[in-house]
Amino acid sequence: MPELCAGEHCWAVASGSNLLDALNDAGMAIPYSCRAGSCHACLVRCLEGLPTDTNPTALAEEKRQEGWRLACQCRVDQDLRIARFDPLEDGLPAEIVALDWLAPEVLRLRVVPLKPLRYQAGQHLVLWTDTGVARPYSLASLPGEEGFLEFHIDCRRPGLFCDAARHLRVGEMLRLGELRGGALHYDADWQERPLWLLAAGTGLAPLWGIVREALRQGHRGPLRLVHLASDPQAHYLAAPLQALAQEHPLLQIELITPAQLPATLAALRPPSRQTLALVCGAPSSVEQFARRLFIAGVPRNQVFADTFTDHA
Incomplete structure (x- = not known):
């Protein structure tokens, strides 16, 4: 069984153990969120030995050369000494x-x-x-x-x-x-294409930046932003969004609640096959949006999605 060391603490773990689980089972309190190599909350530095990395492209090569690894994506197959990411350092x-x-x-x-x-x-x-x-x-x-x-x-x-x-x-x-x-961004080559932005809850955060970036870059295609919130009070950027739409006639804002969601999804009709969609929110909401977009005729490779996990 390989030996895993973190700080002054060393213990034996079963070969092939997930590094994040092995550390947290021993009380190391390594933070994590997605467990998919996206969030980078579980970053650790290898001081001696290297784990088996099942997703090496999730981390920049420069960081890997410095010994950094994402614990959620690694297996312990040999003796290993690691250091936690120290936010102070x-x-x-x-x-x-x-x-x-x-x-x-x-x-x-x-x-x-x-x-x-x-x-x-x-x-x-x-x-x-x-x-x-x-x-x-x-x-x-x-x-x-x-x-x-x-x-x-x-x-x-x-x-x-x-x-x-x-x-x-x-x-x-x-x-x-x-x-x-992540998957969400704005590309200058999209300026003439219809762009839909669909958000649930605080999935609106990155899309708030992206829609303003699109307008700043002179986006000329139709822009449609749909925000799903638990109730009208939870449309926390309603006033800024509506003010933005008044300044930019190409921008359409829709603020909906769960009761209105089925009708909104059923009414999705992309104006062209060139329509792009950016989707963000909890996994269930992203899945609903993505499924309906596909049914409506938006190709999967034209839908860009990020999900927010519940782990906090």
């Missing part, structure tokens, strides 16, 4: 500059990193508290214009990061993990 400090409740359970967090951070609309970051609680969140801010990074935190359900977020204060520091790009 490895994370980028960022000062909290604003905290606002946009809806009863949606907290808008704005931070300014101590070093400039270049990013694209639709990317996400892992946020770390000073107590070591971590969770990935999509960026809702517009790159290069706003001077801060914005995140929308869904606090409807209890969770380690959500519970910590309720006690954050302006002026405190968070740490930022690795910048990641």
Whole structure:
């Protein structure tokens, strides 16, 4: 049986054990969210030995050369010594500059990193508290214009990061993990094509950045944004979205609740075979949207989706 070491703690694990499970079963409290290699919350550094990496392309080669691995994607097949990601040493400090409740359970967090951070609309970051609680969140801010990074935190359900977020204060520091790009983005080659953006809950966050990026780049095709929320009060960006639509006649905004969802899905009719769709939210909502888009005639390779997990 291989020996696994983290800090001063060493123990034997069954060969082939998932590295994340082996660490957390031993009380190492490695954070995680997606378990699919996307969120990067479970980043660890290999100091001696290397695990078997089942998804090597999920991490940049530069990071891999430095010994970093995603614990959820690795198996322990030999002796291994690792170090946890230390946000104080490895994370980028960022000062909290604003905290606002946009809806009863949606907290808008704005931070300014101590070093400039270049990013694209639709990317996400892992946020770390000073107590070591971590969770990935999509960026809702517009790159290069706003001077801060914005995140929308869904606090409807209890969770380690959500519970910590309720006690954050302006002026405190968070740490930022690795910048990641998911499926959501805006491509300048899309300017003439119809673009649909379908969001559930705080899945609106990255699409809020992307729709403004599309308009900034002079998008000329029809733009349609649908936001599904639990009730009218939960349409937390209703006023800014409607104001944006008044400024840009090509932009159509639809704010719907679960009762209106079946009719909205049934009425989806893409204006052309060139229609693109960006979808974000909880897995069940993303699946509903994607299935209906396919039935409506939007090819699968023209649907880009990110899902938000419930683990917090």
